[in-house]
């Protein structure tokens with residue numbers, strides 16, 4: 001019996017972790033070492049006779065053909081990368097070193113599986129892109145779209161949603177909702193026992209695979225349309241607790257999510273929750289900069305902004321305006337006799353009554369302790385301002401009952417009209433203030449029961 005002189009060498013080659021291949025000029029495999037099974041899923045026997053290009057991911061064929069031309073014209077490759085489809089259907093990333101042997105008319109290549117390295121590289125780059133998107137996010141919807149896009153480079157996410165939970169109302173809302181079969185739901189109250197409820201109440205992620213899904217759906221006994229194949233939800237957490245859920249799911253025929261996917265989504269959810277918190281904080285700061293915290297009325301600064309806008313519109317002939325300066329009479333006495341708390345309640349009640357005296361487009365502002373200014377837009381007619389002034393006086397007529405104290409309170413009102421009493425904000429405010437002061441001292445109409 002003839003012994004194979006290369007047998008020893010072949011068995012050494014079979015011990016190599018990388019796979020060794022020999023292919024002919026048409027890329028048909030003539031030799032494959034044992035490691036090809038670990039890397040590609042096919043035994044050497046199954047591989048020999050196959051064409052390399054048939055095993056390759058179609059997108060990579062063109063670039064590989066170009067590389068082969070180089071190798072066959074005497075330029076060996078050291079780090080050529082391309083992708084194949086493993087026997088189990090998964091994509092494997094390969095790095096090749098290859099040379100052409102003219103004597104044997106064969107291309108000899110060594111294949112190294114770099115799938116793991118590639119996966120961690122793309123994970124790193126996706127994580128970086130996600131945090132970058134979170135830092136530059138101006139608009140939540142755009143952020144969710146961008147994150148969906150980035151996560152989609154790592155795993156199939158045809159169904160991706162961000163759901164927010166309002167702790168005070170118990171409502172779920174759906175600011176981002178992409179689903180192959182379901183429309184974006186209108187907000188609804190959190191239903192006990194649902195997957196969402198579990199995540200929101202425990203603050204823990206929930207991963208449902210096809211094995212666990214059936215039992216959970218039976219237990220739930222609520223159908224939300226087509227049942228998912230795999231479902232993965234992670235909590236969106238703020239310092240106040242769980243504020244929502246980030247969810248991906250697949251339908252039958254789709255992928256099954258795993259713990260790695262869960263880790264990725266948890267990272268994403270931390271980034272999203274930080275942005276939501278940051279936006280809430282910004283909104284709060286913006287509100288605080290514009291509104292009086294006691295009465296929720298616009299403050300002096302915000303009134304100035306509105307007044308400037310109203311004046312520039314009025315100057316262009318589009319609008320007219322007037323200002324009413326209102327100061328409570330003997331407010332100090334309320335504080336002194338009944339305490340600051342009752343004084344605060346009186347200011348709040350005054351704010352509510354003033355709001356009822358004007359229309360939506362007008363501005364009622366609190367500009368000082370017991371001083372309020374109303375900007376009336378679209379009607380600078382003296383009669384209109386006088387009518388509102390009368391309405392305000394009447395609004396003070398029913399006494400105030402605050403924590404059992406009955407108070408008769410009056411206000412002094414000064415009116416300034418544009419352009420008769422001033423051309424700019426400062427002039428108009430000063431005029432209205434002076435008019436109020438005169439009214440208070442009984443020097444003009446509007447002076448009340450002193």
Ligand SMILES: Nc1nc2c(ncn2[C@@H]2O[C@H](COP(=O)(O)OP(=O)(O)OP(=O)(O)O)[C@@H](O)[C@H]2O)c(=O)[nH]1
Pocket residue numbers: 294327328329330331332333335339340341342343344347368369370
């Ligand atoms: N309760 C309460 N009092 C305030 C607040 N801000 C200012 N004040 C008080 O409001 C009072 C305003 O003073 P004045 O307008 O001089 O008092 P007044 O008694 O209304 O005087 P006249 O307008 O001349 O009738 C002061 O005693 C301030 O301490 C506040 O937020 N809450």
